[in-house]
Amino acid sequence: MPELPEVETIRRQLEERxxxxxxxxxxxxxxxxxxxxxxxxxxxxxxxxxxxxVSRRGKYLRLELEGGDTLAVHLRMTGRLHWxxxxxxxxxxxxxxxxxxxxxxxxxxxxxxxxxxxxxxxGDRAAAAYWDARTGxxxxxxxxxxxxxxxxxxxxxxxxxxxxxxxxMVAGVGNIYADEALxxxxxxxxxxxxxxxxxxxxxxxxxxxxxxxxxxxxGGASIDRYRDATGRRGSMQDLLAVHLHAGEPCPRxxxxxxxxxxxxxxxxxxxxxxxxPR
DNA sequence: CGCGCAACCTGTCTGC
DNA sequence: TGCAGACAGGTTGCGC
Numbered sequence: 001m002p003e004l005p006e007v008e009t010i011r012r013q014l015e016e017r018x019x020x021x022x023x024x025x026x027x028x029x030x031x032x033x034x035x036x037x038x039x040x041x042x043x044x045x046x047x048x049x050x051x052x053x054v055s056r057r058g059k060y061l062r063l064e065l066e067g068g069d070t071l072a073v074h075l076r077m078t079g080r081l082h083w084x085x086x087x088x089x090x091x092x093x094x095x096x097x098x099x100x101x102x103x104x105x106x107x108x109x110x111x112x113x114x115x116x117x118x119x120x121x122x123g124d125r126a127a128a129a130y131w132d133a134r135t136g137x138x139x140x141x142x143x144x145x146x147x148x149x150x151x152x153x154x155x156x157x158x159x160x161x162x163x164x165x166x167x168x169m170v171a172g173v174g175n176i177y178a179d180e181a182l183x184x185x186x187x188x189x190x191x192x193x194x195x196x197x198x199x200x201x202x203x204x205x206x207x208x209x210x211x212x213x214x215x216x217x218x219g220g221a222s223i224d225r226y227r228d229a230t231g232r233r234g235s236m237q238d239l240l241a242v243h244l245h246a247g248e249p250c251p252r253x254x255x256x257x258x259x260x261x262x263x264x265x266x267x268x269x270x271x272x273x274x275x276x277p278r
Numbered sequence: 279c280g281c282g283c284a285a286c287c288t289g290t291c292t293g294c
Numbered sequence: 295t296g297c298a299g300a301c302a303g304g305t306t307g308c309g310c
Contacts, residue, residue, distance in 0.1 A: 001303040032287090059304075076304050078288085113287045115304070158281060167305080175303050223303070264283065266301075
């Protein structure tokens with residue numbers, strides 16, 4: 001569920017709430033959330049440490065601790081991270097772990113499908129390589145350009161949607177925003193990534209940035225389980241042009257939107273403005 | 279190396 | 295109504 005805009009929404013909320021705080025306790029109800037590490041070992045390594053920065057790489061949220069280590073969080077499909085100043089309020093279902101801070105506030109991790117993880121990335125010489133191996137260019141930063149996209153896609157026969165979902169190329173784009181960006185760029189998701197021409201790359205580059213920004217501006221897409229760090233829903237789901245809209249008319253050309261399968265993922269496409277040439 | 283696919287989990291929906 | 299099977303937004307690891 002949470003893609004770049006959802007994780008960035010949470011990051012911004014946490015940045016102003018927990019930067020400078022010190023971790024006083026880690027409680028783990030479901031050991032799977034910290035596996036393959038142990039809750040005891042992780043707790044020993046983070047308690048008493050100050051949170052210096054809250055950052056993000058792709059869909060990874062990072063609590064950078066004093067001393068250089070980073071507590072990484074990935075919400076995968078159904079994970080939530082909920083902050084509360086005093087622990088009051090409704091209990092989150094599917095509670096997995098809790099991080100308590102020195103001002104009495106707490107961070108609750110919950111996750112229905114139990115795919116989400118919390119783990120420590122040591123702040124040693126290998127740290128930069130660790131992140132670079134998993135995440136490519138940040139689509140909202142200056143390093144992401146149309147020509148960079150062309151370089152990344154060059155020679156690729158895989159469908160352009162599969163390439164967009166590959167976190168090692170462009171970090172943070174998931175199924176929802178891939179569908180929306182390809183539709184805005186008028187590119188069929190099954191087009192081989194390496195076949196895109198310069199104008200198509202420019203359109204796609206622009207569309208990826210535009211849709212991700214729209215996602216951030218609307219606080220993320222709460223299609224199913226997503227909530228931000230204060231428990232609120234986003235509104236990006238109301239702005240989706242094709243994703244989840246099979247059988248409805250395309251808002252741009254009126255053609256009926258189809259659902260197909262690309263890279264083993266449900267994919268929404270308008271055959272009118274995203275033609276598949278052959 | 280590039281690519282497709284199964285697996286990791288639980289809940290929900292569809293069709294028989 | 296009951297139940298089997300497909301499917302759900304992500305990532306990893308394996309086989310070809």
